[in-house]
Amino acid sequence: MAVSSPVTTAVPARQRSLRDHNLGIALRQVAHSPEPVSRADIAAATGLTRSTASTLVDALLARRLVREVEPVAASGAGRPATGLVLDADGAAGIGLEVNVDYLAACVVDLTGAVRHRSVVLGDQRGRPPEAVLAELADLAAAALGTAQRRGLPVGGATIAVPGLVEAPDGLLRLAPNLGWHDLDVLAVVRADGRLAGLPLSIDNEANLAALGEMYSGGAGGADSFVALSGEIGVGAGIVLDGRLFRGTHGWGGEIGHLAIRPDGPPCSCGARGCLEQMAGQEAILRAAGLTNRAGTTMAGQPGVDRLVELAESGRPDLLAALDEAGSALGVAVAGVINLIDVGTVVLGGLYAALAPWIAPPVEREIAGRVLAHRWAPVTVTVSGLGGDAAIRGGAGAVVQRVLDEPATRWSPLRTSRTLA
Amino acid sequence: MAVSSPVTTAVPARQRSLRDHNLGIALRQVAHSPEPVSRADIAAATGLTRSTASTLVDALLARRLVREVEPVAASGAGRPATGLVLDADGAAGIGLEVNVDYLAACVVDLTGAVRHRSVVLGDQRGRPPEAVLAELADLAAAALGTAQRRGLPVGGATIAVPGLVEAPDGLLRLAPNLGWHDLDVLAVVRADGRLAGLPLSIDNEANLAALGEMYSGGAGGADSFVALSGEIGVGAGIVLDGRLFRGTHGWGGEIGHLAIRPDGPPCSCGARGCLEQMAGQEAILRAAGLTNRAGTTMAGQPGVDRLVELAESGRPDLLAALDEAGSALGVAVAGVINLIDVGTVVLGGLYAALAPWIAPPVEREIAGRVLAHRWAPVTVTVSGLGGDAAIRGGAGAVVQRVLDEPATRWSPLRTSRTLA
DNA sequence: CAATTTTGTATGTTGATTGAACTTATTCCG
DNA sequence: CGGAATAAGTTCAATCAACATACAAAATTG
Numbered sequence: 001m002a003v004s005s006p007v008t009t010a011v012p013a014r015q016r017s018l019r020d021h022n023l024g025i026a027l028r029q030v031a032h033s034p035e036p037v038s039r040a041d042i043a044a045a046t047g048l049t050r051s052t053a054s055t056l057v058d059a060l061l062a063r064r065l066v067r068e069v070e071p072v073a074a075s076g077a078g079r080p081a082t083g084l085v086l087d088a089d090g091a092a093g094i095g096l097e098v099n100v101d102y103l104a105a106c107v108v109d110l111t112g113a114v115r116h117r118s119v120v121l122g123d124q125r126g127r128p129p130e131a132v133l134a135e136l137a138d139l140a141a142a143a144l145g146t147a148q149r150r151g152l153p154v155g156g157a158t159i160a161v162p163g164l165v166e167a168p169d170g171l172l173r174l175a176p177n178l179g180w181h182d183l184d185v186l187a188v189v190r191a192d193g194r195l196a197g198l199p200l201s202i203d204n205e206a207n208l209a210a211l212g213e214m215y216s217g218g219a220g221g222a223d224s225f226v227a228l229s230g231e232i233g234v235g236a237g238i239v240l241d242g243r244l245f246r247g248t249h250g251w252g253g254e255i256g257h258l259a260i261r262p263d264g265p266p267c268s269c270g271a272r273g274c275l276e277q278m279a280g281q282e283a284i285l286r287a288a289g290l291t292n293r294a295g296t297t298m299a300g301q302p303g304v305d306r307l308v309e310l311a312e313s314g315r316p317d318l319l320a321a322l323d324e325a326g327s328a329l330g331v332a333v334a335g336v337i338n339l340i341d342v343g344t345v346v347l348g349g350l351y352a353a354l355a356p357w358i359a360p361p362v363e364r365e366i367a368g369r370v371l372a373h374r375w376a377p378v379t380v381t382v383s384g385l386g387g388d389a390a391i392r393g394g395a396g397a398v399v400q401r402v403l404d405e406p407a408t409r410w411s412p413l414r415t416s417r418t419l420a
Numbered sequence: 421m422a423v424s425s426p427v428t429t430a431v432p433a434r435q436r437s438l439r440d441h442n443l444g445i446a447l448r449q450v451a452h453s454p455e456p457v458s459r460a461d462i463a464a465a466t467g468l469t470r471s472t473a474s475t476l477v478d479a480l481l482a483r484r485l486v487r488e489v490e491p492v493a494a495s496g497a498g499r500p501a502t503g504l505v506l507d508a509d510g511a512a513g514i515g516l517e518v519n520v521d522y523l524a525a526c527v528v529d530l531t532g533a534v535r536h537r538s539v540v541l542g543d544q545r546g547r548p549p550e551a552v553l554a555e556l557a558d559l560a561a562a563a564l565g566t567a568q569r570r571g572l573p574v575g576g577a578t579i580a581v582p583g584l585v586e587a588p589d590g591l592l593r594l595a596p597n598l599g600w601h602d603l604d605v606l607a608v609v610r611a612d613g614r615l616a617g618l619p620l621s622i623d624n625e626a627n628l629a630a631l632g633e634m635y636s637g638g639a640g641g642a643d644s645f646v647a648l649s650g651e652i653g654v655g656a657g658i659v660l661d662g663r664l665f666r667g668t669h670g671w672g673g674e675i676g677h678l679a680i681r682p683d684g685p686p687c688s689c690g691a692r693g694c695l696e697q698m699a700g701q702e703a704i705l706r707a708a709g710l711t712n713r714a715g716t717t718m719a720g721q722p723g724v725d726r727l728v729e730l731a732e733s734g735r736p737d738l739l740a741a742l743d744e745a746g747s748a749l750g751v752a753v754a755g756v757i758n759l760i761d762v763g764t765v766v767l768g769g770l771y772a773a774l775a776p777w778i779a780p781p782v783e784r785e786i787a788g789r790v791l792a793h794r795w796a797p798v799t800v801t802v803s804g805l806g807g808d809a810a811i812r813g814g815a816g817a818v819v820q821r822v823l824d825e826p827a828t829r830w831s832p833l834r835t836s837r838t839l840a
Numbered sequence: 841c842a843a844t845t846t847t848g849t850a851t852g853t854t855g856a857t858t859g860a861a862c863t864t865a866t867t868c869c870g
Numbered sequence: 871c872g873g874a875a876t877a878a879g880t881t882c883a884a885t886c887a888a889c890a891t892a893c894a895a896a897a898t899t900g
Contacts, residue, residue, distance in 0.1 A: 019856065051857080166795070249792065251791070369677065432857095460847055
């Protein structure tokens with residue numbers, strides 16, 4: 001038998017691929033630099049010749065992905081360079097989110113700026129999916145309207161959901177905390193009609209939140225990290241070499257069901273001692289004696305703000321519960337690091353708000369359990385995005401696709417600028 | 421701030437890259453097919469034109485990577501096709517291994533056939549690293565000699581070690597079961613001199629064993645899987661999309677120190693309740709009451725063969741210990757699957773030999789703990805390579821590099837065929 | 841034995857990068 | 871103040887790899 005890796009989709013490189021690849025490189029040079037770059041800078045940084053860089057830039061200008069700015073005040077002799085920056089009106093993405101207690105939407109432009117944002121608070125549990133998604137479509141239509149009024153060509157929208165999303169088709173297999181299962185969210189939203197023609201995709205909320213952290217610099221510039229997303233459930237988005245890791249079926253990052261105590265309390269997933277039962281929001285409330293009824297969650301429970309308030313006031317049983325939860329989380333995270341060897345962990349969602357109490361036990365467990373900790377200390381950072389991480393990541397993912405492959409037709413919804 | 425992924429090494433595509441890429445595609449077409457393929461087959465399978473495929477094949481012939489064989493008996497009309505197969509004498513790789521109780525070496529050719537193999541049994545613990553590596557160099561020199569006598573150009577050698585290997589330089593940070601630490605194995609072996617000019621690399625034993633499984637089809641053709649490597653320690657090699665996953669520093673796959681019972685027995689790593697303390701070889705012996713002295717390992721303990729014998733005889737305390745170990749292993753594996761979503765697990769090393777008793781509890785825990793198990797059942801397979809997995813993987817990795825990038829100079833040690 | 845079919849090769853075209861002029865715009869320096 | 875130096879950006883022929891088409895080669899089919 002031949003030594004060979006399993007069948008790789010053999011896509012041959014045509015001459016066009018060359019141009020596509022180099023277009024992406026040139027565009028990323030512009031995107032990465034905080035200041036305007038010149039054609040000559042691109043040539044120097046990439047190793048391409050100035051003439052090639054010029055040709056590529058012309059193509060990017062024609063696609064409205066970059067824009068020329070006034071020559072920067074020159075430092076030294078020679079003809080001053082024409083500055084190139086990303087065109088803020090060149091392409092935009094829409095991020096949408098359905099979560100247990102809110103719906104949200106935003107528009108992000110090519111430069112990463114948030115051009116529109118809207119959030120509707122409200123418990124979605126028990127509502128029929130069609131009603132929830134109709135309301136989400138309202139938000140989406142409003143976001144699209146804003147983009148159109150501002151002349152932004154929208155490249156697509158990404159929907160974040162708190163559940164298992166199957167890889168190829170985007171079927172939502174299970175969203176335990178919403179009570180949804182086997183639902184084709186994209187089809188329902190498309191059926192609404194108002195987003196006709198807009199490429200839609202869907203992903204797990206924790207995955208998109210991790211992207212949001214990366215785009216906003218929350219991971220401290222690391223290109224491989226794990227972003228923890230604590231809400232009712234506990235999720236993790238894994239980013240490796242700047243790319244989201246989804247796994248074979250798209251179900252990677254289900255850290256919430258790692259076994260912390262294999263014979264511990266039963267979990268809704270059927271197993272025992274899952275992290276979610278030790279460090280999820282309800283577990284913390286339960287351990288601190290803050291639930292109305294043991295085990296069941298009621299609307300009207302203390303929210304995150306109230307939880308922070310109580311912790312700040314030094315309530316002992318809550319502090320003990322937070323330390324316990326942080327320890328469990330730390331054990332899980334240490335396992336993740338031993339397994340996939342990332343150097344950065346981002347605390348997001350609930351854990352960001354509660355970071356002053358959660359981070360220390362997490363760091364303690366990491367220090368004690370990560371085998372390679374003495375050679376490569378692990379950095380624990382705290383998200384600054386709050387609940388916006390997933391929509392920012394979803395919108396950013398649309399924009400990122402344009403940055404990654406500027407040559408492929410990214411089907412912009414060409415908008416005729418209407419009078420406001 | 422711009423929406424952008426962190427700095428990607430911007431390597432521009434020249435026209436040469438096109439050719440390189442397509443050469444690789446063409447070569448892999450030959451490698452993947454169990455039967456000879458024609459130039460026309462390559463064109464049809466890849467979408468390249470027949471003329472381009474012809475040009476590429478000419479280049480591969482010139483590099484001695486493929487060989488023409490007699491036209492296959494034609495089925496149907498038309499001119500019969502000239503068969504193309506990998507040239508078994510085109511390129512070869514050497515695999516080397518230092519493990520706790522043996523040293524090994526092998527030579528694998530371009531077709532994946534093992535052309536040489538040698539194993540020296542013996543406990544390496546406590547021996548000075550220089551002495552051990554000198555003996556390994558003996559094995560390597562013998563392997564190289566065999567290759568040279570047979571006219572095989574050797575592309576390099578890979579050394580497998582049971583420990584943490586740091587990514588860029590190959591420094592062996594820690595090999596707990598050998599008692600080695602912070603050792604530059606490659607430098608010591610190079611200093612020996614007999615392998616002068618041969619590109620050397622080094623990797624974790626479990627990682628290379630996983631590659632060995634992939635090359636030999638042990639993962640059932642899956643391109644993403646986890647290969648468990650049970651010996652004194654417990655390791656895992658993670659293969660994603662046909663590529664070994666090493667992590668940021670090269671320390672991925674340290675499954676042996678996942679916490680199964682966070683407050684369980686202390687581990688040599690400093691933490692508590694690590695998998696290695698529940699499912700490692702010594703833990704099994706201890707739980708079955710088969711160690712001479714509690715906790716310490718002695719040469720002269722029951723070996724793997726004896727263990728299998730005792731299990732087959734139905735010794736109750738051993739069967740209980742194996743079930744216990746399998747459960748712990750299953751809990752860990754279930755966690756890994758929830759995290760990285762692979763569909764196949766390969767039991768290797770100790771666990772392959774003990775598979776009849778280890779596999780059932782592993783499968784039981786997977787069924788109970790993997791969140792997505794009902795939609796995508798996990799396959800558990802058993803390695804057929806025994807202790808050879810790592811050397812096969814190491815040698816195969818050298819060969820694979822040639823197959824992946826046939827255009828890059830893979831510095832063959834051109835051997836003048838000497839008279840035997 | 842001629843028609844058909846398929847393989848493999850030869851030849852001119854297309855598209856993208858290169859390298860070497862060349863133009864343009866600015867600073868440096870006498 | 872003005873020429874030299876310097877750097878940015880453009881132009882154009884050369885090169886290289888893939889493509890399209892035509893053609894030669896070697897078998898089967900009727």
